[in-house]
Amino acid sequence: MFISFYRVLKFSFQDVYRNIWLSLVTVIILILALFTVNMLLIVKVIGDTAVDAIKEKIDINLFLNNDSEENEILALKAQIGGFSEVREVTYVSKSEALEKFKENHKDNPEILEALRELGKNPLTPTLVIKPNNLDEFDMLINRINSIDSDMIESRNFTNYKVLLDKINVITKKVTDAGLFLSSIFVFISILVVFNSIRISIYTHKREIAIMKLVGASNWFIQLPFLISGWFYTLIGVGFVMIVFYPFLTLLQPYLEAFFVGYNIDLVSYFYTNAFTIFGAEFMVAGFINMLASLLAVRKYSKV
Amino acid sequence: MIKFHNVIKLYPKGVKALNRINLHILPGEFVSIVGQSGTGKTTLVRTMIGEEKIDYGKIEIGGWDITSIRPSEIPVLRRQLGVIFQDFKLLPKKTLFENVAFAMQVCGGSPKKIKKIVPHVMKIVGLESKIHRYPQEVSGGEQQRAAIARALVHRPKILLADEPTGNLDSLNANEIIELLLRINKFGTTVILVTHNREIVNRLRRRVITIDNGMIISDQAVGKYVL
Numbered sequence: 188m189f190i191s192f193y194r195v196l197k198f199s200f201q202d203v204y205r206n207i208w209l210s211l212v213t214v215i216i217l218i219l220a221l222f223t224v225n226m227l228l229i230v231k232v233i234g235d236t237a238v239d240a241i242k243e244k245i246d247i248n249l250f251l252n253n254d255s256e257e258n259e260i261l262a263l264k265a266q267i268g269g270f271s272e273v274r275e276v277t278y279v280s281k282s283e284a285l286e287k288f289k290e291n292h293k294d295n296p297e298i299l300e301a302l303r304e305l306g307k308n309p310l311t312p313t314l315v316i317k318p319n320n321l322d323e324f325d326m327l328i329n330r331i332n333s334i335d336s337d338m339i340e341s342r343n344f345t346n347y348k349v350l351l352d353k354i355n356v357i358t359k360k361v362t363d364a365g366l367f368l369s370s371i372f373v374f375i376s377i378l379v380v381f382n383s384i385r386i387s388i389y390t391h392k393r394e395i396a397i398m399k400l401v402g403a404s405n406w407f408i409q410l411p412f413l414i415s416g417w418f419y420t421l422i423g424v425g426f427v428m429i430v431f432y433p434f435l436t437l438l439q440p441y442l443e444a445f446f447v448g449y450n451i452d453l454v455s456y457f458y459t460n461a462f463t464i465f466g467a468e469f470m471v472a473g474f475i476n477m478l479a480s481l482l483a484v485r486k487y488s489k490v
Numbered sequence: 491m492i493k494f495h496n497v498i499k500l501y502p503k504g505v506k507a508l509n510r511i512n513l514h515i516l517p518g519e520f521v522s523i524v525g526q527s528g529t530g531k532t533t534l535v536r537t538m539i540g541e542e543k544i545d546y547g548k549i550e551i552g553g554w555d556i557t558s559i560r561p562s563e564i565p566v567l568r569r570q571l572g573v574i575f576q577d578f579k580l581l582p583k584k585t586l587f588e589n590v591a592f593a594m595q596v597c598g599g600s601p602k603k604i605k606k607i608v609p610h611v612m613k614i615v616g617l618e619s620k621i622h623r624y625p626q627e628v629s630g631g632e633q634q635r636a637a638i639a640r641a642l643v644h645r646p647k648i649l650l651a652d653e654p655t656g657n658l659d660s661l662n663a664n665e666i667i668e669l670l671l672r673i674n675k676f677g678t679t680v681i682l683v684t685h686n687r688e689i690v691n692r693l694r695r696r697v698i699t700i701d702n703g704m705i706i707s708d709q710a711v712g713k714y715v716l
């Protein structure tokens with residue numbers, strides 16, 4: 188049994204090796220397919236990171252009058268905090284706002300100098316409101332707008348929703364294009380794998396005929412070709428793994444430049460999830476290739 | 491050993507390759523099957539090794555009804571039969587030794603067993619001095635002997651030879667027939683399909699004549715009657 192399995196493996200390697208050019212083409216197509224699939228993943232990661240980053244940043248600032256009473260502010264805070272659309276309200280007092288401002292601009296001496304020259308704290312107390320759910324953002328704005336309080340000096344609502352929608356649209360378009368490209372490549376790989384197995388069966392016609400004649404079992408005859416399918420996958424996924432990290436490292440500076448301030452690290456994402464990502468790709472691609480091989484074997488090496 | 495009951499084999503387009511074949515071959519017999527081209531001799535062989543399914547009747551090999559044999563059982567059947575053909579079906583890139591060993595390898599034979607049996611069968615066919623040659627480096631007769639050696643590795647009870655001398659000159663052909671007779675003497679049932687009148691007449695063994703898919707004569711000590 189063990190010796191048979193060893194021989195099956197050997198036959199499989201011989202099969203890959205003997206049609207080396209065909210095997211190369213097969214592996215290259217597989218690599219292209221896997222690469223597009225991984226690019227798709229990158230786009231998705233970038234899109235998700237961008238959306239998450241923006242969602243995290245979304246808040247509504249209610250700038251209050253400078254001379255508002257502390258307890259009135261807290262009452263307003265409680266009122267807004269009671270809205271179902273609101274996740275959290277934070278009260279930033281004048282002095283806290285100043286601290287934060289200084290902290291934010293600590294690298295900019297000119298601003299700090301200007302602040303010092305002013306002599307007094309120019310900042311107003313603020314209520315920072317974080318929405319519960321982006322879908323309710325418009326409703327929340329309406330509700331806040333309807334609060335009639337002369338404490339409120341200005342209401343600053345950046346319309347993040349439009350921005351998010353834009354990001355979602357772009358991500359969706361890129362994903363769709365990627366999906367289309369990937370399916371083409373996956374389809375081509377299936378055809379190519381099917382065809383190379385068909386051709387290797389053809390090249391081994393004599394051997395197969397003799398094996399059948401002398402009573403080799405069907406699994407012994409067919410298994411090498413199925414293993415070849417897995418072998419192509421192994422090489423393809425392995426190659427993509429090796430090439431992908433340098434590629435990501437090259438890509439990283441551009442991403443960082445583009446997403447200033449956002450935490451986006453594709454390399455570490457692909458590191459921490461390497462097992463899941465490439466493992467899944469290996470299993471799925473290997474399985475698809477095995478099915479393609481099985482189809483070819485069934486069709487072209489009848490008993 | 492081999493029994494055919496009313497066997498009918500139809501090919502597409504209504505070709506009746508075998509037409510109610512009834513046949514009983516006993517263990518240890520040496521039977522020649524003769525007949526004109528296209529009368530169904532090869533088809534007869536192919537039905538015996540499970541390569542063709544029959545459309546009617548029943549075939550038994552060594553007491554085993556193979557009429558509706560399952561694909562997974564065919565290898566078991568084939569290991570009990572040795573088959574040789576007019577073209578020797580050797581792999582050109584393997585030496586004679588490797589060709590014979592291949593038959594054992596693909597059936598799960600251990601290296602130890604291969605080392606023991608291959609030289610043994612090579613000796614039976616008289617090729618012990620040429621085992622490391624490639625098929626194209628030996629004569630047609632020697633290639634056929636290598637094919638016979640390969641057919642013997644599983645110690646078959648039956649040896650089927652479909653025109654084994656068709657590609658050989660009479661000298662080599664006679665040697666092959668001598669070899670088949672020797673193998674038959676060891677107890678293996680031999681079925682020889684041939685066109686060669688001279689050989690059949692000299693053998694003085696059982697001869698079955700087929701015409702148009704039917705057995706038209708079956709003589710214990712037969713002559714080539716066509």
Ligand SMILES: Nc1ncnc2c1ncn2[C@@H]1O[C@H](COP(=O)(O)OP(=O)(O)OP(=O)(O)O)[C@@H](O)[C@H]1O
Pocket residue numbers: 501502505506507525526527528529530531532533534
């Ligand atoms: N696969 C096939 N499909 C259709 N018809 C076939 C097939 N194989 C053989 N035949 C037909 O069946 C008949 C018997 O063929 P078979 O090969 O058994 O003859 P044979 O007696 O071996 O001939 P020969 O002496 O030339 O080898 C012939 O008419 C042949 O044309």
Ligand SMILES: [Mg+2]
Pocket residue numbers: 531532533652
């Ligand atoms: Mg024939």
